[in-house]
Amino acid sequence: MRVPYGLNKEPFRYSLFLVFCNRITTSTVSAAVLLASKKALDPVAPIYKYCLISVSNILTTTCQYEALKYVSFPVQTLAKCAKMIPVMVWGTVIMRKKYKGPDYLLAFLVTVGCSIFILYPDGTDISPYRRGRENTIWGVSLMIGYLGFDGFTSTFQDKLFKGYDMEIHNQIFYTTLCSCFLSFTGLVLQGHLILAIDFVYRHNDCLWDIVMLSTVATISQFFISYTIRTFGALTFATIMTTRQLVSIFLSCIWFGHPLSYEQMLGAVIVFGALYSKSFLRKQPQKALPSVQMENVQMETGFAAK
Numbered sequence: 001m002r003v004p005y006g007l008n009k010e011p012f013r014y015s016l017f018l019v020f021c022n023r024i025t026t027s028t029v030s031a032a033v034l035l036a037s038k039k040a041l042d043p044v045a046p047i048y049k050y051c052l053i054s055v056s057n058i059l060t061t062t063c064q065y066e067a068l069k070y071v072s073f074p075v076q077t078l079a080k081c082a083k084m085i086p087v088m089v090w091g092t093v094i095m096r097k098k099y100k101g102p103d104y105l106l107a108f109l110v111t112v113g114c115s116i117f118i119l120y121p122d123g124t125d126i127s128p129y130r131r132g133r134e135n136t137i138w139g140v141s142l143m144i145g146y147l148g149f150d151g152f153t154s155t156f157q158d159k160l161f162k163g164y165d166m167e168i169h170n171q172i173f174y175t176t177l178c179s180c181f182l183s184f185t186g187l188v189l190q191g192h193l194i195l196a197i198d199f200v201y202r203h204n205d206c207l208w209d210i211v212m213l214s215t216v217a218t219i220s221q222f223f224i225s226y227t228i229r230t231f232g233a234l235t236f237a238t239i240m241t242t243r244q245l246v247s248i249f250l251s252c253i254w255f256g257h258p259l260s261y262e263q264m265l266g267a268v269i270v271f272g273a274l275y276s277k278s279f280l281r282k283q284p285q286k287a288l289p290s291v292q293m294e295n296v297q298m299e300t301g302f303a304a305k
Contacts, residue, residue: 005203012206015065017196018213019058020183025214026221027176030169043174044166053160053171054178056153058186063146070139073251075117079143081270082107082114083237086151091234094155095162106277113269120262154224154233161229168225176221238274 004011034041043050067076085107091097160166187193200207227236259267 005199005206010199010203012199012203013069014187014192014196014199015062016058016183016186016190017192018065018210019061020180020187021210021214022061022217023058023176023179023183026218027173027180029218030173030176030222033169034167034173037169039167039169041170041173044164044170045160047174047178049156049160050171050174051178053153053156053175054182056149056156057175058179058182060146060149060153063142063149067139067142067146071143073255075139076143077251079114079117079147080240081110081274082147083150083240084234085111086147087155087233087237090151090155094152094159102277106273109273110270113266113273116266116269117263120260120266151233151237154228154236157225157228158233168222168229172221172225 031041064076071079088097088099088103088107092099157171160171184193187196200210224236227239
């Protein structure tokens, strides 16, 4: 979205076309898996529930791609660390879950770290689409939209898995199939379908980028759905957060994105909070055997008396 193509340095502007390519690839693969495993293609849940996931997923991906026009990839990547906050909100609203104080503290620290990272970019890290503060605000707004829709998507997926005896490939097939129709309709209504195809036709390297992106998106979708079904939406959000650090530094190396001192501080806050939570969770588990042993000894003593 930010790297231009061709001699004229023409940028690719059709985010919804990327969504369409990703979803049609994923739906095709999931249908093939269902047919190969001789499983039914019939929907398990009402179609409108698949469509809800589909709509929120399209909005998630569109906001993500559009935001890259206004903020750098490292900024977007660390902003994704705030995934846990909307997941907790949607989990409370949709699934009536209750979270403890340390969970809210972790979410607060992650938010602070992400805010520092976004608000204090390096002075040389300027997107070619930016024209001052207005576009910066628009980029941050798109990221907020991304986080909100993404949190709803994973939480509602979790709800469907728990509410229905649903195969992973069944959910993927119907949600991505709905996404194909919706994104195709959006492209036609916006008049971007022919323009996007023409752009790809004129720039073969863009075609290969789209193929690579769609392939990776398809593979990741299967891992995402498996994780949500097995461990839940909040665990998935935490896992996705911890892998951001590698993405940030790979982007800095590959694209030459500089990091300011404030951004480094924000990164330390975010990942420090995440790993301190993991450390604190392990502490009580180590103390349990000794506590249980004391209880057994006390019970034995009382029994002897």
